Amino acid sequence: MQYLLMIYQNEAEYGKMDAEAGKKMTEEYGAFTQSIIQSGNFKAADRLQPTHTATTVRVRDGKILTTDGPFAETREQLGGYYLIEAKDLNAALSIAARIPSARTGSIEVRPIWVYN
Amino acid sequence: MTPIEIERIFRDEAGRALATLIRLVGDFDLAEEVLQEAFAVACERWADGPAPGNPRAWLVQVGRNKAIDRVRRQIAFRGKQTELHHQMLLDSAAADSATDTGALDDDMLRLIFTCCHPSFAIDVQVALTLRTVCGLGSAEVARAFLVSEEAMAQRLLRAKQKIRLAGIPYEMPEREDLEPRLTGVLAVVYLVFTEGYVATSGEELMRTDLAQEAIRLGRLLDALMPDHGEIKGLLALMLLHDARRASRETAGGDIVLLENQDRLRWDCDQIAEGLALVETALRLPGRPQPYAVQAAIAALHARAPDFAATDWPQIAGLYEVLLRISPSPVIELNHAAAVSMVDGPARALALVDALQARGGLKGYELLPAVRADLLRRLGLKEAAREAYLAAQSATRLEPLRRLYARRLKELER
Numbered sequence A: 001m002q003y004l005l006m007i008y009q010n011e012a013e014y015g016k017m018d019a020e021a022g023k024k025m026t027e028e029y030g031a032f033t034q035s036i037i038q039s040g041n042f043k044a045a046d047r048l049q050p051t052h053t054a055t056t057v058r059v060r061d062g063k064i065l066t067t068d069g070p071f072a073e074t075r076e077q078l079g080g081y082y083l084i085e086a087k088d089l090n091a092a093l094s095i096a097a098r099i100p101s102a103r104t105g106s107i108e109v110r111p112i113w114v115y116n
Numbered sequence B: 001m002t003p004i005e006i007e008r009i010f011r012d013e014a015g016r017a018l019a020t021l022i023r024l025v026g027d028f029d030l031a032e033e034v035l036q037e038a039f040a041v042a043c044e045r046w047a048d049g050p051a052p053g054n055p056r057a058w059l060v061q062v063g064r065n066k067a068i069d070r071v072r073r074q075i076a077f078r079g080k081q082t083e084l085h086h087q088m089l090l091d092s093a094a095a096d097s098a099t100d101t102g103a104l105d106d107d108m109l110r111l112i113f114t115c116c117h118p119s120f121a122i123d124v125q126v127a128l129t130l131r132t133v134c135g136l137g138s139a140e141v142a143r144a145f146l147v148s149e150e151a152m153a154q155r156l157l158r159a160k161q162k163i164r165l166a167g168i169p170y171e172m173p174e175r176e177d178l179e180p181r182l183t184g185v186l187a188v189v190y191l192v193f194t195e196g197y198v199a200t201s202g203e204e205l206m207r208t209d210l211a212q213e214a215i216r217l218g219r220l221l222d223a224l225m226p227d228h229g230e231i232k233g234l235l236a237l238m239l240l241h242d243a244r245r246a247s248r249e250t251a252g253g254d255i256v257l258l259e260n261q262d263r264l265r266w267d268c269d270q271i272a273e274g275l276a277l278v279e280t281a282l283r284l285p286g287r288p289q290p291y292a293v294q295a296a297i298a299a300l301h302a303r304a305p306d307f308a309a310t311d312w313p314q315i316a317g318l319y320e321v322l323l324r325i326s327p328s329p330v331i332e333l334n335h336a337a338a339v340s341m342v343d344g345p346a347r348a349l350a351l352v353d354a355l356q357a358r359g360g361l362k363g364y365e366l367l368p369a370v371r372a373d374l375l376r377r378l379g380l381k382e383a384a385r386e387a388y389l390a391a392q393s394a395t396r397l398e399p400l401r402r403l404y405a406r407r408l409k410e411l412e413r
Helices: A011-015 A019-038 A089-097 B003-025 B028-048 B055-078 B080-094 B101-115 B122-133 B138-145 B149-165 B175-197 B208-224 B229-242 B268-283 B290-303 B312-325 B329-342 B345-358 B366-377 B381-394 B398-412
Strands: A002-009 A042-047 A055-060 A063-068 A077-085 A106-111
Touching: A002 A011, A002 A089, A011 A077, A019 A042, A019 A077, A077 A089, A089 A106, B003 B028, B003 B055, B003 B101, B003 B122, B028 B055, B028 B149, B101 B122, B101 B175, B101 B208, B122 B138, B122 B149, B122 B175, B122 B208, B138 B149, B175 B208, B175 B229, B208 B229, B229 B268, B229 B290, B268 B290, B290 B312, B312 B329, B329 B345, B329 B366, B345 B366, B366 B381, B366 B398, B381 B398
Parallel strands: none
Antiparallel strands: A002 A077, A002 A106, A042 A077, A055 A063
């Protein structure tokens, strides 16, 4: 099965990290990504620019409405994702728990909708 | 056989038969539906003669055939899509394990661990367990949660969808996950029991059916995993508490407190069984487990010939052990109550007040009740009155409310 692991963390807190901690975090992410590529679980992953760069689009009565910022203000923000292949939810959860940001933020694990 | 006898057999076997059918057909809903159909067939066939020697294997066999029929009809209707599923069913029919006891036990554990998967909210775990493992109807489960049958059916439907869509595996946890997962399962069982022992709200103090289901689950787990002291401890705890059932309320449904209970009405057989289990649980290697220690406390109550002769110092000591190994505000409150019997209510009141000041037990309705009792025993009538009033407004259980009202009346004298 495929799962999307959505990485939520407090952007403001994350931004306050000093250079050394930031470097360490990057290394940890690198090692984690390598490990799931090697185990065959990796499908895709990206880090997102912060929410102040977001624009939200809605179409109402045929008109395009755009608003500045994310669609909802929350304490933790979506900062990136991994798309993985895993045997079942237990396997997906244990991979999610190894994402470095799981220690400070939250990882939402959602199965991918399969059309048949 | 009479319909009642058939119903009873079905009730006893449904959980295990369902557990195996889920493995064989690979789908919760389909398994439930075909088991219901198998039950309908049983009602017809068994009415005229004796039940088959192994009713569970019979139910599984008939249910599986119903599932195969259905999938065949779907193939005819929809074409090749379901062929894979069909093949799976046929394979399982070939590799017949429906009568192998070991495989059946494993199926039951799979079902329990799946229903108590930590990706479900705890109340969903309880609802799923009552519905599928215990075989309660949606209406009965709804009653246990005091929600409408429709709302409960919806909640169960969503949970079963989550099993399928999120890929919650139908399996026992791996060795390294077993202990934390078992702790979760036992928490579900204990929650079912405590709701049966003292209901959260309503007219009735106890819901005997829920307490009985919890004990049944405890026995089942103990039989399936006999080397786990925690299971024995929990089962002992439940048996010892439940043994006092008959003495815990008057015919009119009023609460009878431990100090006033007629100990001759306690269930001796159940107490003996509980005591033996506590001893086994405490003798197993490893550090003492919380349920076993709580059961040891219940055992001291069960052994005491009367309230005054209870070994309070040892009970207080065991609560101190619990405070070390699994601290919680509820344990602190119980510890304070035991301390009041050893060192007097003044010292206990200091403990309870300290707990309240920390705000550790916010919303826990028994705190004002324990305080009120201590204040009453200290002769501080006005403060006791206030605390009983607070206790009265905190509870949603009518028998407790009546108990506090009685105390308030006594204070006026």
